[in-house]
Amino acid sequence: MAMLRAFFVIGISLFFLSCVQYIAGEKNSMELSKQEAPGLSFFLRSSAFMNDTYIPVKYTCDGENISPDLFWGDFPPGTQSFVIIMEDPDAPFGLFIHWIVYDIPYYVTSLKEGLPKLSVVEGVIKQGLNDFGKIGYDGPCPPRGMPHRYFIRIYALDIPTLGLPPGATKEDVRYAMEGHILAQTYLMGRYGR
Secondary structure (H helix, E strand, C coil), X not given: CHHHHHHHHHHHHHHHHHHHHHHHHHXXXXXXXXXXXXXXXXXXXXXXXXXXXXXXXXXXXXXXXXXXCEEEECCCCCCCEEEEEEEECCCCCCCEEEEEEEEEECCCCEECCCCCCCCEECCCEEECECCCCCECCCCCCCCCCCCEEEEEEEEEECCCCCCCCCCCCHHHHHXXXXXXXXXXXXXXXXXXX
């Protein structure tokens, strides 16, 4: 009888504990969705290509090798600047960076096609060093074989500047962004040869 009572007490305790965990988990997931909600509508687009389609040759090393136009919107309140990083996760030796743009002011919501390959553009916007060892944009240039994916990622930050000089590296930019990202989104294109 004592043993039966002990099982009953343990069973009731486990039931109440699971109820508390369920309620707490539900609350946490609601809080998380509230935090993520502002970034859910954040978008990045281009008139050059749509998400998950092929990047036209014009924007690759086989063409004019110029950057595509970009425009974005619905970023969260409190955004003070943007960072754009274009990367190829399918490169033979790991993640390859094609373009870094940072200190884009909050009021700038587009970049024209063919952004000049300068370390400072329009007196404010800075460009970093890509993995070709150059400033500015260098488009897709994969080895022959399967097409690669190219992610153009945009980050909305809660600071007006990263405090970095022009020509920063990807490591510097990523380190400076830590703890300041309000939301992020991307546009992905494919290219193969």
